[in-house]
Amino acid sequence: MPKPKRLPILALTMFFIVAVALALIALDVLQAWNARQVHWQAAHSETNNFARSLAQHASDTFKEADTSLIGIVERLEFEGATPASLQRIQKLQERYTNHLPQLHELLVTDEKGRALVATLPGTFNATYDDREYFRYHQTDTSPKPHIGPAIRSRSTGTWVITISRRYNHPDGRFAGVVLASLKMDYFQQFYDGFDIDRAGAISLTLSDGQILVRRPYDEAAIGLYLGNTQIFKDLLPQHPKGHFIRVSPVDKIERMYSYSRVDNYPLVIFAAKSKQAIFEDWLINTYRYSAITAVVVILLCLLGGLLYREIQQGVKTEAKLLNTQKALEVANRELEQVALYDGLTGLANRRQFDIQLETEFKRALRHGTSLSLILIDIDHFKGYNDSYGHLAGDECLRVISQVIDRCLQRPGDLAARYGGEELVVLLPETEDVDAYAIAEMLRRRVADLNLIHRATPCGKVSISAGVHGFVPVAKERTPQDLIRYADQALYRAKASGRNRVCLFREMVTEEIRPD
Numbered sequence: 034m035p036k037p038k039r040l041p042i043l044a045l046t047m048f049f050i051v052a053v054a055l056a057l058i059a060l061d062v063l064q065a066w067n068a069r070q071v072h073w074q075a076a077h078s079e080t081n082n083f084a085r086s087l088a089q090h091a092s093d094t095f096k097e098a099d100t101s102l103i104g105i106v107e108r109l110e111f112e113g114a115t116p117a118s119l120q121r122i123q124k125l126q127e128r129y130t131n132h133l134p135q136l137h138e139l140l141v142t143d144e145k146g147r148a149l150v151a152t153l154p155g156t157f158n159a160t161y162d163d164r165e166y167f168r169y170h171q172t173d174t175s176p177k178p179h180i181g182p183a184i185r186s187r188s189t190g191t192w193v194i195t196i197s198r199r200y201n202h203p204d205g206r207f208a209g210v211v212l213a214s215l216k217m218d219y220f221q222q223f224y225d226g227f228d229i230d231r232a233g234a235i236s237l238t239l240s241d242g243q244i245l246v247r248r249p250y251d252e253a254a255i256g257l258y259l260g261n262t263q264i265f266k267d268l269l270p271q272h273p274k275g276h277f278i279r280v281s282p283v284d285k286i287e288r289m290y291s292y293s294r295v296d297n298y299p300l301v302i303f304a305a306k307s308k309q310a311i312f313e314d315w316l317i318n319t320y321r322y323s324a325i326t327a328v329v330v331i332l333l334c335l336l337g338g339l340l341y342r343e344i345q346q347g348v349k350t351e352a353k354l355l356n357t358q359k360a361l362e363v364a365n366r367e368l369e370q371v372a373l374y375d376g377l378t379g380l381a382n383r384r385q386f387d388i389q390l391e392t393e394f395k396r397a398l399r400h401g402t403s404l405s406l407i408l409i410d411i412d413h414f415k416g417y418n419d420s421y422g423h424l425a426g427d428e429c430l431r432v433i434s435q436v437i438d439r440c441l442q443r444p445g446d447l448a449a450r451y452g453g454e455e456l457v458v459l460l461p462e463t464e465d466v467d468a469y470a471i472a473e474m475l476r477r478r479v480a481d482l483n484l485i486h487r488a489t490p491c492g493k494v495s496i497s498a499g500v501h502g503f504v505p506v507a508k509e510r511t512p513q514d515l516i517r518y519a520d521q522a523l524y525r526a527k528a529s530g531r532n533r534v535c536l537f538r539e540m541v542t543e544e545i546r547p548d
């Protein structure tokens with residue numbers, strides 16, 4: 034019986050479980066990676082939008098203040114700094130400061146830096162010739178506005194950002210400065226109102242890299258110079274808008290920055306989200322999904338392990354069953370041997386012979402063929418036992434049986450132990466004369482063994498045989514007729530002196546004389 038092919042099933046089961054587990058893990062990793070990309074993109078466009086709208090806000094805020102400066106410069110250059118003109122400008126400035134919430138102060142100085150018009154009380158006639166913006170306009174003849182670094186207001190002590198313009202005498206000489214100072218608080222509050230993450234940052238800097246305003250507020254960061262960083266040296270000169278990731282030199286937090294130059298003014302705005310905040314949600318979701326995947330994979334492995342053990346158990350059980358089946362087959366064969374074969378001679382036993390006789394008789398009846406039988410008896414066997422012992426008698430019986438069995442050529446022929454020292458040979462499809470010839474051959478073969486037998490006249494073991502055969506005719510002949518007439522022929526052979534074969538034919542027994 035072929036061995037059952039269970040091993041590939043076990044290997045396939047293992048392969049399937051491992052493949053499904055790996056696929057689940059791979060899907061989880063892929064999903065996590067995609068989600069990370071989505072978070073990254075979302076953060077990028079969010080900071081980008083922040084930077085754009087903040088740049089617009091900065092541009093509008095400075096433009097409003099600058100527009101008022103343009104008007105004042107126009108008046109001063111057209112009318113000159115006459116008392117009447119300065120009075121009108123004073124009124125105009127007060128209207129501006131009331132109207133524009135970002136304005137801290139509007140100021141006009143003469144060419145010495147003395148305040149001619151000021152909106153804050155106590156600043157009139159104060160001197161501003163030491164201020165950066167005054168010195169800038171003293172030397173720079175450009176009519177463009179100038180935005181200076183963040184400074185503390187002399188009158189209020191608060192942080193302000195200045196935007197200033199130079200105005201000239203009719204001959205083009207420097208006549209003084211018109212200045213608007215913007216409240217840093219205004220920007221600070223605006224930036225604080227943005228819904229950016231806790232560690233997010235917004236900075237408004239000058240184009241040269243000096244910080245003007247920063248969220249989160251840190252006084253130490255005001256005026257910090259970043260002009261020597263790669264962003265200001267390489268990135269900004271080439272790209273007015275963009276993004277980058279870097280660790281902040283101010284608070285050492287890693288962020289994703291989007292930046293944008295402010296239209297018309299030498300300003301740059303930066304909006305940033307911290308990397309930690311960008312990936313906070315993603316990390317939480319990834320941990321959740323990974324935990325679920327881990328549970329599923331563990332369950333799968335457990336179930337797979339159980340399935341594997343079940344199959345393994347099945348294989349073992351099947352192997353046991355196979356062994357049991359084999360043992361049963363062996364036992365059955367032994368039983369069959371015991372049931373159908375004679376233990377001493379190894380020939381078919383009487384039971385098998387009876388079955389076979391019945392079968393062959395019916396077959397001969399059906400086909401109209403002849404069936405013959407030889408009944409054999411060892412001569413003077415009692416004497417042999419008496420002379421040489423029963424064991425030697427057994428051995429003699431075994432040897433003669435083997436000789437007879439070997440002489441039979443055709444598959445249907447059957448040699449059996451009929452009982453005691455009597456043997457029988459059944460020969461299907463064999464005429465009685467042919468059976469006779471076979472019996473005679475058997476007799477000769479036994480004689481040729483030359484087994485010593487002192488108690489016989491010829492001095493060696495011999496056999497006598499009775500033969501009978503016929504073509505069975507329904508209801509006229511029975512299987513027992515074959516035995517009966519063969520026995521009669523045997524009786525005749527014994528009676529005639531043994532060591533011979535007699536054929537029983539048509540009620541006449543023919544006798545063949547021995548050599």
Ligand SMILES: Nc1nc2c(ncn2[C@@H]2O[C@H](COP(=O)(O)OP(=O)(O)OP(=O)(O)O)[C@@H](O)[C@H]2O)c(=O)[nH]1
Nearest residue numbers: 410411412413414415416418423424426427453454
């Ligand atoms: N050793 C041995 N002897 C057996 C066996 N079966 C029968 N015998 C003996 O065979 C002998 C048969 O003897 P008898 O039937 O008296 O006849 P015989 O001595 O053979 O003499 P004839 O048949 O007349 O030639 C008996 O002594 C049986 O005990 C057997 O299986 N083994």
